[in-house]
Amino acid sequence: MAQQRSENTREQVMAAAVELFCRLGYDACGVAEICATAGISKGAFYHHFPSKKALFLAIMDRWLQSIDERIAGFRAAGSSVPRVMQAMTGAMESIFTDASGQLPMFMEFMVQASRDQAVWEATIAPYRTYQTQFARMLAEGKDEGSIRVDLDEQSAAWVLIAFLVGTLLQGEVMPEAADWKLVVKTGMRMFLDSVQRSAE
Amino acid sequence: MAQQRSENTREQVMAAAVELFCRLGYDACGVAEICATAGISKGAFYHHFPSKKALFLAIMDRWLQSIDERIAGFRAAGSSVPRVMQAMTGAMESIFTDASGQLPMFMEFMVQASRDQAVWEATIAPYRTYQTQFARMLAEGKDEGSIRVDLDEQSAAWVLIAFLVGTLLQGEVMPEAADWKLVVKTGMRMFLDSVQRSAE
């Protein structure tokens, strides 16, 4: 049990910070408050993180990593477009159920990203990856005949991502306004409808 | 020229605040900085606004009002679904061109809305209005035969709004990543495709 204690407090700090960043925002909550919630001292905090912003970056890195793992699941689902869409729908629904509480962090990421270069690059990179992957998938679908050939797959991929991001945002800001799982399902089906080669 | 001066400085303060809120964020920029940018003193500031938050609310009210005016244009475009969609597309494109600079405020609104009740209600109200109007429009389209009857118009309306919000967000955070006008156009066409009664 060498560095077990160290890693433990580090984890406690990050957990406390996520909760406070969500509820109060990055600027509105102080380091002292994070320390109190985590049950440690300020000295311990600055022993693990060089600054408040570094803590934020660490949380973001971990979050992006977990997203990457989710995305990796899509490839395992196969390369057929309808099948991947189905997997995506399921993943989105699971996000809405069990991870909806920590979604405010997503907004915090966005806001910070628009003002800090380092945060910006880390946030933007995965987006481009998803878009590229999905666009390629659509292009393959064209070849195999399941996707209509007059579709602009680059724009279509962005349309899907924009829809998902928008739904996530609204689901967070006004969770009671609609059945967001149903909205996701409907949107996915509409997307599929307009992307697939019309059956004849 | 009675209260001309007063209104003038008030406008200067709001303009300075918008610019600083966009670039630095609400919490990260101080009242003193706003005053310096506006070229007035702190005393003058608190003569016009009771608090920093009140200034924020005032900016938001003005923004929501301008949105309402844009929306009013849609009704003038007629009640036919395809026609309204076309008008919406045009409006979105114009937003991307001439108003893209002040879009970071939108994020600021969202973030504040998730934490402050008063801001929340003001932000949420118009969304529900748009969704309601558009859902009704789709329902009418069902009756007149231009919209497929198996569509859930409530969810479909949310799908559209989520797509537009997501596009706006992404277009702001990564303006160079795609031709966002084209994305809007593509998304609108896809939406129309899947909503309209399939031609036979």
Next chain:
DNA sequence: GAAAAAACCGACCAATCGGTCGGTTTTAAT
């Protein structure tokens, strides 16, 4: 078990924050 290293503590600091206040200048009314 001694000594070195890592983890931790909490009082403290300079800087900054939103907001106040007594006083001055500008404008409007008489």
Next chain:
DNA sequence: ATTAAAACCGACCGATTGGTCGGTTTTTTC
């Protein structure tokens, strides 16, 4: 010209902020 009110000024205040530092406790190493 006088006066009252509105607009404006900027020094100041208490509170809070991110971050520091000398010292203590715990863990690891030999």
